[in-house]
Amino acid sequence: MQRETRYLDLQINKLGLTKDGKAVVAYDNNGVASYRLTEPGGVPPVIAILTPSNQQNIKKPELTVSVKIIDDTGINDVALELNGVEIEGGDSGIRDLKIRPTGDKRELDLSWNISLKRGLNKITVVAYDTENLVAKKSVDINFTEERGEIWGAVIGISQYQNIEGLRYADKDAMAVYEYLTKDNGIPENHISFLSNEDATLTRIKKVLGVDIKQKARKQDTVIIYLAGHGTSEPDSNSPDGDGMEKYFLTYDSDPDSLYATALPMKEMSQIFSRIDAERIILIQDTCYSGASGGRTIQVASVRAPISDTYLNRIIKGKGRVVITASRGNEVSMEKDSLEHGVFTYYILEALEQGDKNNDGLISHEELFNYVSEKVPQETGRNQHPVKYEEDVEEPIVIGKKRGE
Template identity: 30%
Template sequence: MKTPTFLIGFILCLAMGVNTYAQKEIPKVAGGNVYAVIVGISDYRNINDLSFADRDAEAFSEYIDITFPKARLVTLTNEQANSDTLLNALYDVLIDSDQGDTIIFYFSGHGDCESALVNQPGFLLTHDTPPHNYLIASLRIDDLKSMIASYVEGKESEVILFIDACRAGKLAERNTRGPSNTASLLLNLFDKEVLFLSCTPNQLSQEKSELNHGVFTYCLLKGLSGHADANHDNFLEVEELRRYLLDEVSEKTGRQQTPVTNGDPLKVVLMCPEMEKGLALTEKGNNKRFHRPAPFEQHPPSNAPDFSPNVDNLLRLSPEEVLKKFHQCLEKGNLIAPADDCANHYFQQYPSDSLHRKNKEKMLARLINELLRKSGEILLKYIYEGHSSILPADCGKAIKELRVARSLIPPGHFLYRTIASKQLFLHGLAQHYVASPDWQSAIDSLKESVEIEPSASYAYNELGIAASKLNEFQKAELYFDTAMALAPGWEFPEINLKNTKMIAEEKSHRRKNKSIISCGRVIFVKKGGYGNGSSWEQATDNLQEALLCAKPGSEIWVAFGKYFTTKDSNRTKSFVIPGGMKVYGGFAGYESSKEQRDVLKNLTILSGEIGQPTKDDNAYTVIYTKNASNSTVVDGFVVMGGSAAGSASHNPLHHKGAGWFNDASNGNSSPIIRNCIFMYNIAREGAGLYNFASNGTCEPSIENCKFIRNLSEVDGGAVFNDGNNGICRPKFTNCLFEENEAAYGAGMFNRAEYGKAVPNLRNCVFVANVAYIRGSGVYNDLSVDSKGVCDAIMNGCRFENSRSSVGTEIRSRFRNFDFLQKELKPSGNY
């Protein structure tokens, strides 16, 4: 980026081409003060970058600085130009302006309409604008028009806009009509102001590397430096600048870009800078005044009418002290609470007489903007991560804040629509966070939300979710389609639409074919299959139905792909493996024998990833076995996505055994688990596998399995062997425990109060497991006065690179210990 001195020099060098320019006396600007908000964004956080928009803004700012040294100038570039910062800058300038002042708004960056649907709003995209759902963070064009109308009309102030926003270069997932539609909206809305637009609605504004600027701004700066002053009177009329831009921009773009102007042709808009003043500035160096909007100071008396008829003359604090506390509360985020020490409280306490009117207006603007920003943070979480990423308390707080914001402004205020729509959306969203959701109430609130703000794609997406909860699938599909049309490229509505269609088809299919599965000796399951499961050609894709149909001794062959515990959002559903059943994964979908399959090549995934695309509403347990005999076999699967995290509940399935809960309570459960991978499961205890032997015997055989990156909040990151009041004696052979985490026993946790927990491990490897407190590899939990037996029998096992805060603990009975010490010495444990 060039230095400010270079930018000044750029303007001055252009000006030197006008021979008589320095000889003329420059009249003073008619009217009052000059205010300018100048924005240029090349570096966008979430969408495609531009090359020279920030340079354009800095150069234009230099022009204002040279021409109007006393101008109030706010320049925002790149990360400075967030939506809330820009709004605050505009509020301050518009409120501060008085009779006869000149207000200049320059914007260089992306402009877009998100959807190709008719009557869609246009947006000037700020640094923090998301790649979809522009409503959440941007400068809406009709809001800009309303702001100007609200604060400038009646003052006879001059408003001049320079907009270089229809940039060439397709935005992600957008059709190129978006910028063009934005240009049309700008021309239609700003018909009373002076508007210089970089191109016509059917064109795109170009940047050129040889100019180091956008073409429009390059020519604009050249014209403002004197080249557009056709009659050499040092004043630029609208028509003079229009003709110059039309000729120069058209020439430099090969007639592909034609600037457009609105405004009285004879109106004087700006003046050319004085040459001698410019040279003096160059000698002094950097004289720029770039700054972000700061907390405002008290204004002198105004002749404007009172903001409010209620004037409190008995304030305990001076107006200056109240204003200071107001800003302190804004910085702390104390917007509406505590009641006697929050921004809203100090706003109400600030006097409303004519002396303090402008400050009162700006306090209101800042407070409203901040209240909206808080709800915007929740909406950003929603569009990126789904409803499960939002804390219920945050949602409730945002609803209260928007209620206050709504009470502070009249229904005719230009932000009332936005506030009301977001408040109603959050009311509907809040049904996700209550024990007994009222989905019809959610639909009612969300319908009101989209009636107020028809472009709110996030509200349509939530409408689809609520409708699907009530099995109103046709309505849900319509809502999801609308959300996709309003926000192209947003993946959530598309995912939700696919899931809704699958659920609707499945329910319809089941109604028509109640006994579709052929319960033969082998049932074939394959993704996309619609048959009865009698062969690969007639495979079914419904693994749950196959498990319900199969008889003891029969087999289920499952081809590669991902199979979910449910197609709805019921977290309690699992793949229940009946005793005596043999279930094999890893097939390609054509094999005639189990020996032909390749479990590593044909990954067959059993997943708890249901609901929203986040883990918090996944199935509690992916696989469940109850009193399964040793003739029960599960072979060749990846078990992932179970989420049984959170506080302990009465139902152990809700906080234990997210991958597999093997239940031997009051019986015997000893299945064979072979060639399986347990990964990315989360639970309070036993995230990968939980062997439960309460008043029973639990002796599963786990062979050639891997437990990778499972996480338990408390005990047993990979495996928890629970022998309380029972016998838990699992056998692990050739198993890998890698990068699992827990507070105690990251690899394995064994417990036996009044029972036995004696796992037998042969040739197992524990690598890089992390215990936050103790037992990164294996932790045996047995109190001093316990009558149980808790031990781990290990043959040829190895522990590497595991760690815990207190030290790796393996309180076990080792066989062949001398051999272990010699050949397989634990290494890197700490």
């Protein structure tokens, strides 16, 4: 036993730990004790957290915790806790281990792969030896997510090649574009702007499905704004339960050949799935009901009730949000008195007046709460904005409060 004790002493000294006859004290790099035991007749396991180091700042949520554990009798159990909650599994796979010294080997190396929450995280390793003596070692880690960039596309169409035009969709788009680039200082090469004859089907698909896909990283935010005509046509294979496919009409769309010349919402969902960013918001001032007036046209011989569930197709994936101007069977209105589409007019107003928590920023929730109150009031309760979202951990920031 004397030989084993000398070996353990050497290992304790190598790890920067101290011991006396009745107690073992482990210190972190700042000289703060991680545990103290005053059990006569036994020495608890010695724990060294090799990675990460205490007070380390981390930019990514994924982290590997590597530890070395030493004991003179054998290790019975090891657990890892993250913020007070035990982590299941991990590379260690340890529960009720029975490990006893063989020859001069007294070390156990373990690792876990964990995911951190934003902010301060406490990682604790707990080890019991065969005498049920316990040791704990903790480190504090600060996870500050790498600051992402903003990418986007703003598209507004008032003039069409084959369809009667609108009055304010292009003006709406320009106002949103100027908010993003001028008020928020987002570089112009980060936000694509297409209006009228520039907003062809080919160009829109390239901007959304190629350019943004190539640029946007996981930590980035993508903002897409669409203003213009929408429509729908019968489709017996539609998964939405209404037998209709919905289309955003581009400058060169042909009402008699929608599948070939317009942007179907089923393709919008595919475009979203191609983008790596985990924060994507689509804001659309359009509608698909085919009712007279507003930002929709009727191309089918028989109108059918339009379901909002097509939005569920778009939001599949982490951090997806869609805010649209109206319910499925409603019309997205324009008003000469506002010189905008009603929905976009109150979006622009929300960017000035919608900061309810006074943090100087406008989140997607603040924006929606504002327009969902104002738009029905303005339209005699004939138009109600709709929001769908999936797996959104925290509100997506649209930008700074105007005037800040």
